[in-house]
Every structure is written in C-alpha cells, then in structure tokens.
Amino acid sequence: MNIRNIAIIAHVDHGKTTLVDKIIHATQVFRDNQETGELIMDNNDLERERGITILAKNISVNYKGVKINVIDTPGHADFGGEVERVLKMADGVLLLVDAFEGPMPQTRFVLQKALNLGLHPIVVINKVDKPNCRPDEVHDAVFELFFQLDATEDQLNFPTLYGSSKQGWFNTSLTPTDNINAVLDMILEKVPAPKVNEGTLQMQITSLDYSSFLGRIAIGRVSRGVVAEGQNIQLCKLDGSMVRGKVKELYTFEGMGKKRVTEVSAGDICAVVGIEGFQIGETIADFEQPEALPVIAIDEPTMNMQFSINNSPFFGREGKFVTSRNLRDRLMKELEKNLALRVQDTDDADKFLVYGRGILHLSVLIETMRREGYELTVGQPQVITKEINGQKCEPYEVLVVDVPSDFSGKVIDLVTQRKGEMLIMESKGEMQHLEFDVPSRGLIGLRSQMLTATAGEAVMAHRFSEYKPWKGVIPGRNNGVLIAKQAGSSTGYSLDKLQDRGSFFIDPGEEVYAGMIVAEHIKPGDLNVNVVEGKKLTNMRASGSDAATNIAPKIQMSLEECMEYIQQDECIECTPQSIRLRKILLDENDRVKYAKAMKTS
Structure with a gap:
C-alpha cells in the first residue's frame, strides 16, 4: 500500500510545526507563487499568539508516489489528551529533539505513549545550527531514554537524522545539505505501510471536525475493511450499545484540505459525514457484524x-x-x-x-x-486528591530546571520552600541542570517567582509522575492585596497617594467596584483603600491640575499569571475585554464575618 501514517512528537518549542512547514513546501502542496507565511498548521488565533500547538491536526502530502499522512501534535503535557487520541492513527513517529536541550520531560511523556502502541520511531536532532549544541551527547541521551521506557529491540535500533528546520536541511550526518528530502526518504524506508487486518469494517473515531454546511464530521483511520459512500453502518457506543447510521459523504485528506471520494480502504485516514451523536473513541463498524475497537485510554485530570x-x-x-x-x-x-x-x-x-x-x-x-x-x-x-490505602495522596510532578550556575542556589531554595526534593544536579556547559520531585500544588505560582529570582534566565518544564502522600501546607503568596472600598473611576490623585502601599493593577481613570483587587500590598494582609477620591477644589488651584503626579504603570498579568496569583477567597472575572481580580465576597462586612466564622470553626 502506498500510504504512510506518521505523527510528529516533541517537547514544546523544539520545532515540530516548522518542520511540518518545510515538508509542506518540499512536497509542493502550494503553488510556487502562493503566499503561505510561517507556522502554516497553527491556524488558531491562540496558537499563533502563544507560538504553541494546542490542537492536533493532520495533512497529507505526496512524495515519490506515496501518500504520507502527517499528524502535528502539541508538545505540552497539558494537552496530552490530544496526543493520546491521535497516536492511534499513526504507524510511526518522528521524534524531534533540540540539539542543545536534549530530551525534555514532555518528550518522555509523549514518547512513552508512542512506544507502548508499538510505533516505529525516527529520531530527528533539530537546531544543530545553534551555538553550544551537543548533538552526539543528545543522541546518547535519547538512546538512554528509549532504554528506560522499555523500548523493544527493534525500536532501540532507531535511525537518526541531524539538521535544522529553520534553515531547511536534514541529513544522516552533520554535513548540511540544501533540502529536507532525507526526512521524507527515511519515512518511506523505516515507517511500515499500514497493517491491514482481514475482516469487516472497523474505524475508530479519533478526532472531530465541524462544518456549518455538513454538521459534525468524524475523523479516524480505517483499521479494517472498506468504508463507502451510502453504506449502512453501526456505531459502537462507549457504553456498549449500537446505533444504526449511514455514511452520507466521505473525504480523504489531500494537502491542507479534504477531497471527496466514494470509498476508503483500510490504512488510510478519512472524514465521514452523516453520522449523528458520535463521540471520540467510538467505532464505526459493519452493519451486519459490528465489532468495537478498544476504547482510547486517557490519563486522568490532575x-x-x-x-x-x-x-x-x-x-x-x-x-x-x-x-x-x-x-x-x-x-x-x-x-x-x-x-x-x-x-x-x-x-x-x-x-x-x-x-x-x-x-x-x-x-x-x-x-x-x-x-x-x-x-x-x-x-x-x-x-485533585485521592485516598490510597487509607492515606490522603496528591499528584506529584518531576520538575526540570535549566539555569545559569550563578542562580542555581536561588532555584533550589524556591523549590524546597514548596516541599520539593532534589533528584539530580549536573552541569551542562555553563548551565546547571536540576531535577526535583515536587507536589503539583507547589508549582502553582512558582514560574513567575522563579523568573524574577533568576532574571528571566530559568527554563522550566514539568510532567506528572504519580500520586504520593499529602505533604502538608505549602506557603502561598507572601503579600496581601489592596481592595477597592467603593465603586467609581480611579483617580490619579488617589493612586499617587497610595503608591507607597503597593503595586497597582489599574491605571487612573479605570472603573472599579467595591471588593475589586486593585493592587498588591507591600506587606502580608489585605487593606481596603479608596482609589476614587478626587482632589478637593481650593482657592489656590483648580481640582483638575494633577499633571505633576508620577504614577508607575500598572502591572499587566496574563490569565495564567492571574490563576497562579489568586488565593482561596479570591476569583477572576473574565469578560471579552477585561480580566479583573476580585474577592469572592465583595462586601467588606461579609468578609470580616466570614473570617471570624473561620477562626471559631
């Protein structure tokens, strides 16, 4: 069969989406004069703004008469659910590793899923054009990682390519070439054609799409038999029941889009229109003899x-x-x-x-x-806590920090305060590589503190490891907050007088309400302040002449920073134009009563 199904996996920022761009250009999916831009696959606004892949996507390219279905996956462990479901469509994986950083925690997380499914790996060591890169050491580290993850003899014998997605070349050695054909040739050579089992139709739904014209579209790989337009099928539901349905339209992937076809045989990835009420993980099966495929296993939320x-x-x-x-x-x-x-x-x-x-x-x-x-x-x-053998347990994560040696003491101090234990400390050139075992609670709010302590130099990554006994109280935010006493528009006059009390989250002229958090206090404990008081008119000067006040610009916090900043009695108001921090109880008297009640209980 002239089909290859391959997923591209890597830690965030190791160059997956850039490599997909180069594959698209190398196989001439676009016309030569067509304007395409960069990061073609990241078509969602949030993905482009953050420079990360959030949703797994697939395209298909033709190379030397073979159709290659390429699946671009997210690199963040937070989006592991996306990876777990799409790996079922692949027969091989392209593992991309940065030539300086080497395998990172999330590389390990995704690779383990791929190896367990028996996929054939090809290792691509990317960014060898970077200064202080160490491709040979990284290759050894990748081999060690495969060994730790119980890879089979065949998987351990993986082929390796070196190159740079950005410069557009890859080779089996470190000698630069002028194209990425080595990657495509390696896919044809090392990734097997899809295994086709004999029997009636089976296709697991691993993804879904939506069209305002066609409704919900089921996407998956046909693992057995043939699916055709107009065919009657049975949908094997997750609860074991069967629902009858009919395939109205059928599409395969071609380039960046879809192409309508009359039938699709086993091994190819397709999109089916016309089936109602399906969910991811359910199986489209033969009408006469329906057989369900095993449900996709997804890790639990933490x-x-x-x-x-x-x-x-x-x-x-x-x-x-x-x-x-x-x-x-x-x-x-x-x-x-x-x-x-x-x-x-x-x-x-x-x-x-x-x-x-x-x-x-x-x-x-x-x-x-x-x-x-x-x-x-x-x-x-x-x-989320669990009770294991009568003991309260919480999720723990492995935290990896790469930081210049001068700052390593500060990092160790910060993590140990949050009940973390150091596992590994080793030097990588001028950088110190630190690994910790830390409760997930301890990571909330740690990133901003660590970046402040290391002058923005720390590179931090973490992944879930296991549930272990509860570690007790972890200190949260050190400082209290300033809370608006009354509603109105904040004035420069009030903010100027309160500047020595804290750092503000609002600018003069912004509307506030009672109970809204307007600043971080310089001390522990909360303080209610009046930020709407205007300057009184005197016979000396007009109330409007506030030009002389020098107010520091407000602190801009992203949504994640706000989520890590708030305490238990606070919440975030999210609207299309604003993100505001506030107390859950807006009335000052209610907060005092609640605090007293908590003390007595």
Whole structure:
C-alpha cells in the first residue's frame, strides 16, 4: 500500500510545526507563487499568539508516489489528551529533539505513549545550527531514554537524522545539505505501510471536525475493511450499545484540505459525514457484524477549578453569553472534543467544577470562551486528591530546571520552600541542570517567582509522575492585596497617594467596584483603600491640575499569571475585554464575618 501514517512528537518549542512547514513546501502542496507565511498548521488565533500547538491536526502530502499522512501534535503535557487520541492513527513517529536541550520531560511523556502502541520511531536532532549544541551527547541521551521506557529491540535500533528546520536541511550526518528530502526518504524506508487486518469494517473515531454546511464530521483511520459512500453502518457506543447510521459523504485528506471520494480502504485516514451523536473513541463498524475497537485510554485530570456566572457589578456589560445555561452548554460542547476535560455539576446551578490537566489546559479553555463572547468567574485552581490505602495522596510532578550556575542556589531554595526534593544536579556547559520531585500544588505560582529570582534566565518544564502522600501546607503568596472600598473611576490623585502601599493593577481613570483587587500590598494582609477620591477644589488651584503626579504603570498579568496569583477567597472575572481580580465576597462586612466564622470553626 502506498500510504504512510506518521505523527510528529516533541517537547514544546523544539520545532515540530516548522518542520511540518518545510515538508509542506518540499512536497509542493502550494503553488510556487502562493503566499503561505510561517507556522502554516497553527491556524488558531491562540496558537499563533502563544507560538504553541494546542490542537492536533493532520495533512497529507505526496512524495515519490506515496501518500504520507502527517499528524502535528502539541508538545505540552497539558494537552496530552490530544496526543493520546491521535497516536492511534499513526504507524510511526518522528521524534524531534533540540540539539542543545536534549530530551525534555514532555518528550518522555509523549514518547512513552508512542512506544507502548508499538510505533516505529525516527529520531530527528533539530537546531544543530545553534551555538553550544551537543548533538552526539543528545543522541546518547535519547538512546538512554528509549532504554528506560522499555523500548523493544527493534525500536532501540532507531535511525537518526541531524539538521535544522529553520534553515531547511536534514541529513544522516552533520554535513548540511540544501533540502529536507532525507526526512521524507527515511519515512518511506523505516515507517511500515499500514497493517491491514482481514475482516469487516472497523474505524475508530479519533478526532472531530465541524462544518456549518455538513454538521459534525468524524475523523479516524480505517483499521479494517472498506468504508463507502451510502453504506449502512453501526456505531459502537462507549457504553456498549449500537446505533444504526449511514455514511452520507466521505473525504480523504489531500494537502491542507479534504477531497471527496466514494470509498476508503483500510490504512488510510478519512472524514465521514452523516453520522449523528458520535463521540471520540467510538467505532464505526459493519452493519451486519459490528465489532468495537478498544476504547482510547486517557490519563486522568490532575486539577480542578470552579467556573461560575459573572456576578460582579459589571455583569453583562461586555459579553453576549452571561447566563448559567449558556455556560453549561458551552462546557458540554467542549467535552465532545477535549478528552482530558471533565465537568461536574455542583449544588449551586450557577457553578460548575471543571477538571483539567493543568493551568495551561484550563486557561486555554477560558481564553477561548472569552473570545467567543462569554462572561464567567473562575476560582483558584485546586489539585485533585485521592485516598490510597487509607492515606490522603496528591499528584506529584518531576520538575526540570535549566539555569545559569550563578542562580542555581536561588532555584533550589524556591523549590524546597514548596516541599520539593532534589533528584539530580549536573552541569551542562555553563548551565546547571536540576531535577526535583515536587507536589503539583507547589508549582502553582512558582514560574513567575522563579523568573524574577533568576532574571528571566530559568527554563522550566514539568510532567506528572504519580500520586504520593499529602505533604502538608505549602506557603502561598507572601503579600496581601489592596481592595477597592467603593465603586467609581480611579483617580490619579488617589493612586499617587497610595503608591507607597503597593503595586497597582489599574491605571487612573479605570472603573472599579467595591471588593475589586486593585493592587498588591507591600506587606502580608489585605487593606481596603479608596482609589476614587478626587482632589478637593481650593482657592489656590483648580481640582483638575494633577499633571505633576508620577504614577508607575500598572502591572499587566496574563490569565495564567492571574490563576497562579489568586488565593482561596479570591476569583477572576473574565469578560471579552477585561480580566479583573476580585474577592469572592465583595462586601467588606461579609468578609470580616466570614473570617471570624473561620477562626471559631
């Protein structure tokens, strides 16, 4: 069969999407005079802004008469659910590793999934044009990683390519060439054609697409038999039941788009239109003798957050969707394609518990909802605890930090304060490589502190390892906050007088409400302040002459930084145009009563 199915996996920022760009150009998917730009596969606004891949995508290219289906996967462990479901479509993996950094925690996470599925690996050591790169050491480290992950004899005998996606060359040695054909030739040579089992139709749905004309589209790889237009099928549901259906239209992938066909045989990836009510992981099977494929195993979420309607005084000013029904419908829709997410109803109809893989996983969902016109309030992220053998246990992660040697002491100090234990400390040139075992709770809010302590030099990555006994209280934020006493527009006069009390999150002229967090206090403990007081008119000068006040610019925090910053009695108001920090109880007297009640209990 002239088909190869290959997934590209790597740690974030090791160059997956750039390599896919080069494959697209090398196989002339576009006309020579067509304007394509960079990072062609990252077509989602959030992906382009952040420079990361969030959703797995597939394209197909033709090389030497062979059709190669290429699947671009995310590098963040937070989006591991995306990787777990699409690896089922591949027969081989292209493991991309940075020639300086070597295998990182998330490389290990995705590679383990690929090796367990018996996929054939090709290792590509990328960015060999970087100064202080060490391709030979990295090659040894990759071999060691394969060995640790119990790779088979065949998998350990992996071929290796060296090169630079950015400069557009790859070779079996370190000698630069002028093209990336070595990668494509290696795929044809080392990745086997899809195995085709004898028997009736079986196709597992591993992805879904949506079209306003065609409705929901099921995407997957035909693992057995043939699927044809107009064919009657049975949909094997996750609960074991069967639903009858009919294939209305059938598409295969060609270049960046889809091409309509009449039938697709086993081994190819296709898109099926016309099946109602399917979910990812279900099997499209033969009408007469339906047989289901094993369900895709997805790792459990490790963190949850409370999502609720926006109940601040500024409710409904900016968003289109503000009711709890809107919020619930949107979260249920997200569950269809986001396999690592869980949503649970609470006693309060306006609040939902949303479980995810990590802060980035949940923040991408919140950011997407904001852009779609939703208003919501989200609480502090909490880790999910379990009881194992009668003992309370929490998730632990392996934290890897690469930092200049001068700052290593500060990093060790910061992590040990958060109940982390050092596992490895070794030198990599001028950099110090540190590995820690740390509770997931300890990582919340650690990144910003670490970047401050290391002058922005620390490179931090982490991945879930296992559940272990609860480590006790981990110190949170050191400083309190300044809270607005009353509603109105903040004035330069008030902010100027309060500058020595803390660092502000607002500028003069911004509207505030009572209970809104306006600044970080320089001391522990919260303080209620009046930021809307104007200068009184005197017979000496007009109340408007405030030109002489020198106010420091406000602190700009991203959504993830806000999620890591807030404490248990605080929440974030997210609307299409604003992100505001606030206390859950807006009234000052209510907060005092609640604090007293907590002390007595």
